[in-house]
Amino acid sequence: MNLHLPTYTHHSRLSSRIKKLEQNLQAAKDYQEWRDVALELDDATGRQDWKLDNTSPYYDYELIADRLTRLRRYRLERKDVELVRILREGLHHDLGNIGHPLLYSHAYIGTKKLIEDYIEEVCQCLYYVCEHDFDFLPAADKYCFFEDTKHSYGQPALMFSGGATLGLFHTGVCKALHAQDLLPKVFSGSSAGALMAGMLGTHTDEELMDLYDGDGFYQHAFRFRKLVEILKGGGIADVNVLKVFLRQNLGNYTFEEAFARTGRHINIAVAPFEGSQSPRIMNELTSPYLLMWSAALASCAVPVLFPPVKLTAKNAEGKNSPYMSSLRWVDGSVRSDFPRTRIARLYNINYTIACQVNPHIVPFMQNDVQRYRKDLLSWPSKIVRGQGKVLAMGAMDFTRERFGRMPTVRRMLDHGYGIIGQRYYGDVNIVGSYNLRHYTYMLKNPSKQLFRILQQEGERATWPKISGIATHARIGKTLEHCLEILNAKRLALLSQSVNDEDCAKTLLAIESRRVHPAQI
Numbered sequence: 293m294n295l296h297l298p299t300y301t302h303h304s305r306l307s308s309r310i311k312k313l314e315q316n317l318q319a320a321k322d323y324q325e326w327r328d329v330a331l332e333l334d335d336a337t338g339r340q341d342w343k344l345d346n347t348s349p350y351y352d353y354e355l356i357a358d359r360l361t362r363l364r365r366y367r368l369e370r371k372d373v374e375l376v377r378i379l380r381e382g383l384h385h386d387l388g389n390i391g392h393p394l395l396y397s398h399a400y401i402g403t404k405k406l407i408e409d410y411i412e413e414v415c416q417c418l419y420y421v422c423e424h425d426f427d428f429l430p431a432a433d434k435y436c437f438f439e440d441t442k443h444s445y446g447q448p449a450l451m452f453s454g455g456a457t458l459g460l461f462h463t464g465v466c467k468a469l470h471a472q473d474l475l476p477k478v479f480s481g482s483s484a485g486a487l488m489a490g491m492l493g494t495h496t497d498e499e500l501m502d503l504y505d506g507d508g509f510y511q512h513a514f515r516f517r518k519l520v521e522i523l524k525g526g527g528i529a530d531v532n533v534l535k536v537f538l539r540q541n542l543g544n545y546t547f548e549e550a551f552a553r554t555g556r557h558i559n560i561a562v563a564p565f566e567g568s569q570s571p572r573i574m575n576e577l578t579s580p581y582l583l584m585w586s587a588a589l590a591s592c593a594v595p596v597l598f599p600p601v602k603l604t605a606k607n608a609e610g611k612n613s614p615y616m617s618s619l620r621w622v623d624g625s626v627r628s629d630f631p632r633t634r635i636a637r638l639y640n641i642n643y644t645i646a647c648q649v650n651p652h653i654v655p656f657m658q659n660d661v662q663r664y665r666k667d668l669l670s671w672p673s674k675i676v677r678g679q680g681k682v683l684a685m686g687a688m689d690f691t692r693e694r695f696g697r698m699p700t701v702r703r704m705l706d707h708g709y710g711i712i713g714q715r716y717y718g719d720v721n722i723v724g725s726y727n728l729r730h731y732t733y734m735l736k737n738p739s740k741q742l743f744r745i746l747q748q749e750g751e752r753a754t755w756p757k758i759s760g761i762a763t764h765a766r767i768g769k770t771l772e773h774c775l776e777i778l779n780a781k782r783l784a785l786l787s788q789s790v791n792d793e794d795c796a797k798t799l800l801a802i803e804s805r806r807v808h809p810a811q812i
Contacts, residue, residue, distance in 0.1 A: 306336065309336055310333065310336050310337060313329055313332055313333045313336060314333065316329045317329045317330060317333065317400075320755075323468060323471065323472070323751075323755050323758065326752075326755045327401060327755075327758075327759075330400035330401040330756075331400075331401055333400045334399050334400050334401060334402070339398060339399040339400065340399075342398055342399060342404075343399060343402055343403065343404055343405050344405055345404075346404060346405070346406040348395065348404060350389060350392040350394050350395050351388050351389040351390050351392055351395060351404075351407070352388035352389060353388075353404070353406055355387070355388040356387070356388045356390060356406055356407065356410050357406060359378070359382060359387075359410065360406070360409060360410045360413055362374075362378060363375070363378060363379075363410075363413045363414065363417050364413055366378065366417075367413075367416065367417050367420055372421075372424075372426050372428075372429075373428060375417060375420070375421065376421060376426075376429060376437065379414070379417055379418065379421065379441065380437065380440075380441060383414070383441055383444065383445050383767065384445070385445065385446060385642040385643055385764065385767075385768075386642075386643075390407050390410070391643060391719060391764065393660040393663075393664065393719070393720075394660055394661065394664050395407065396660075396720075396757075396759070396760035396763070397659070397660045397661055400756070401756075401759045402759050402763075403759075403760065403763060407763070408763065411763060411766050411767060414767055414770075415766060415767060415770040418438075418767075418770050418771065418774055419770065419774065421434070421437075421774075422434075422438070422774040422777055422778065423777075431778075431781075431782075431785075434778065435775075435778050435782070438771060438774050438775050438778060439775065441771060442768070442771040442772065442775065443640060445642065445767060445768055445771060446640045446641060446642025446643075446768070447476065447477065447478060447639065447640060447641060447642060447768055448476040448478070448641065448642065448643050448644065448645060448761075448764065448765060448768070449476055449478040449479065449480060449632070449635055449636075449639065449641045449643075449644050449645070450465075450466075450469070450475070450476050450478070450479050450480075450644075450645045450647065451479070451480045451481070451485070451631075451632065451635075451644055451645065451646050451647065451718060452479070452480065452481040452482070452484075452485025452486075452488045452489055452647050453482065453483070453484075453485050453646070453647060453648045453649055453650045453653070454482050454483025454484050454485055454591075454594075454623065454649075454650050455483065455484045455485070455649035455650045455651060455724075455734075456483070456484055456594075456651075456734045456735055457484070457513070457733050457734055457735060457736050457737075457738060457742070457746075458484065458649045458651060458724065458730060458733055458734055458746065459483070459484025459485060459487060459488060459649060460738060460742065460743050460746035460747060460750075461647070461649045461724050461746045461747070461749055461750040461753075462484070462485060462488040462647055462649070462750060463488065463503070463504060463506075463743070463746075463747045463750060464746065464747040464748060464749060464750020464751040464752075464753070464754065465647050465722055465750045465751070465753070465754045466488070466492065466500075466504070466750075467504040467747065467750070467751055468750070468751045468754035468755060468758065469754060469758070469761070470500060470504070472758055472762065473769075474758065474761050474762060474765055475492075476645070476765075477555065477556055477557055478556075478557045478559070478635060478639045478641065479492055479493070479556060479557065479558055479559065480558075480559035480560070480561065480573065480631055480632075480635055481558075481559070481560055481561070481588075481591070482560070482561035482562075482591050482623065482631075483591055483592050483594065483623050484592065484649075485591075485647070486560045486561070486587065486588040486591035486592060487538065487541065487542075487588055487592070489558050489559070489560060490538075490541070490542045490550075490558060490560065490584045490585070490587075490588045491503055491541060491542065492554070492556055492558065493545075493547075493550040493551070493554055493556050493558030493584060494542050494543050494545050494550045494553065494554065494584060495554065496553065496554055504747075506738075506740060506743040506744075506747075512533055512537065512737050513533065513534055513537040513737055513738065514529050514530075514533065514534070514735050514736075514737055515529065515530040515533040516528060516529055516530075516735075517529065517530055525599070526598075526599040527593075527594075527595075527596060527597050527598040527599045528596060528597050528598075529597050529598055529735075531589070531593065531598045531599060531601060534589060534592060534598065535585075535589055538585040538588050538589050538592070539585045541585075542584050542585040542588060543584075543585070544583065544585070545583070545584050546580060546581050546582060546583055546584065546605070546606050547574060547575055547576040547579060547580055547581075547582055547584055547587075548576050548580035548581065550576070550584055551576040557575060557576065557639055558575060558576070558584065559573045559574070559575045559631065559634075559635050559638075560573065560574045560575070560584070560587040560588055560591050561573050561591055561631050562574060562587060562590040562591050562603075562621045562622070562623075563621065563622050563623065564619055564620070564621060564622075565600040565619070565620040565621060565622050566619075571631070573631045573634050573635065574587040575638070577638055578638075579605075579615070581605045581606050581607075581615075582603060582604075582605045582615050583603075583604050583605060583606060583612070586601075586603050586604040586605070586615070587603065589601055590603055590621035590622065590623075591621075591623060592623065593621065593622045593623050594622070594623045595622055595623065597735075598622075598623075600620035600621060600622045601620060601621055601622075602614060602615075602617065602619070602620055602621070603615035603616060603619075603621060632644050632718065642768075643718075643719040643720070643764055644718035644719050644720070645718055645719070645720045645721075645722065645757075645761065646717060646718025646719075646720070646721050646722070647722045647723075647750075648721065648722070648723045648724070649723075649724040651726065651730070651731060651734060654723060654724050654725075654726050655726065657717075657721070657723050659721075660721070663717070719764075720757055720760060720761055720764070722750075722753050722754050722757055723753065724749060724750075724753065725749070725753070733746070
């Protein structure tokens with residue numbers, strides 16, 4: 293019996309240590325503290341060993357190991373031609389399936405060391421090419437190499453769901469990502485998410501710090517109308533109060549003006565009141581002269597709660613004018629909460645971060661492990677969920693065919709069909725954790741206390757995702773930095789050798805994009 297006592301004691305101490313670390317993780321006050329505890333937990337639970345084991349059924353580890361070896365050898369042996377070629381032909385965000393969600397769900401922080409080593413080597417190789425001069429790759433060709441590679445690699449997008457006042461959760465997500473320099477340049481938002489996207493689009497980096505403190509949020513966004521007012525028409529809540537709230541927070545910027553101010557691509561989802569038309573996303577490309585607060589107001593116009601609204605743009609003289617005056621618009625989340633396909637086409641998106649707080653969606657969301665389970669025990673749940681969706685959409689189709697001539701019924705069915713038929717997941721998902729108390733927050737006017745509660749929940753939900761997002765983002769950020777370095781060199785050439793004919797030709801080639809990477 294005594295022979296087994298040391299083993300039992302060791303397991304007991306280890307179990308106590310893990311439990312204590314888990315408690316510390318829950319009590320962490322900032323990301324750095326959370327990260328330090330998470331690394332200890334990975335070590336205590338054996339997950340660190342999992343990281344060191346290159347094998348996994350979720351990615352092609354042999355392909356990644358081979359490319360890592362070749363990249364490192366070409367760089368160290370200065371085989372520059374081969375290095376440039378392998379970089380240009382092989383950079384892909386999900387090469388060998390290294391973006392698989394389960395590779396970032398097993399450990400508390402980080403993923404397979406092979407993947408991290410591969411990404412580190414790619415970045416070193418990119419800086420090597422950027423900083424050295426090669427006879428076969430003149431300055432103009434090098435600039436084009438990085439620009440084309442960045443375009444083919446793509447960029448991330450952050451998508452905010454609706455959720456009324458629960459959308460304050462989004463501020464915590466942004467605060468946590470901003471602190472780690474991980475905020476993308478492309479955002480989409482619907483309903484409450486449209487406000488968050490609009491705030492990002494109209495505030496500079498310096499102004500965002502005030503935004504994270506809640507500056508401007510403590511105002512009345514909701515005023516519920518009296519029964520007499522409701523009977524005269526309109527929604528349960530006063531749309532004019534919401535309009536004032538949005539104008540105060542978003543200013544009077546058009547999408548074009550907001551982009552010029554911040555450099556952020558803002559997409560706001562809206563849906564035509566008439567269900568026969570498809571939902572749209574508004575941004576600086578599709579609707580440059582549309583006022584951002586107007587698009588946010590339409591996206592917040594939840595049917596029944598608010599009446600459908602008309603959109604407002606700026607005319608050539610800078611005055612407000614109707615936008616497609618014959619149409620009325622409603623909440624974008626009922627038809628297109630996450631318009632990932634559309635923004636992917638417009639902005640060359642390689643992966644999406646979905647921030648979901650919609651109260652009718654969150655209870656049905658699954659984590660990555662649940663979604664990607666393939667064992668026999670997972671089949672009943674998958675069948676019920678899949679068939680339930682098919683049956684619900686089929687029932688709505690059947691009803692629409694028979695009652696489609698009644699506009700009110702038709703619109704309700706269209707909205708219901710849109711809610712059930714949407715995809716609510718991104719490549720990375722940050723989801724609120726709800727209890728009954730959260731449903732009492734939904735239509736409360738923002739207060740300082742409520743802002744702090746929901747913002748902190750958003751931060752804490754984001755911390756476990758940061759290491760994965762940072763891994764996804766690193767190559768794209770390196771490509772951006774290399775282009776900044778090359779642009780700085782170009783400007784230096786311009787200031788030093790304005791009259792130099794060769795310099796002028798190089799700059800002209802870069803600007804015109806007529807020169808493409810040499811045939812190596």
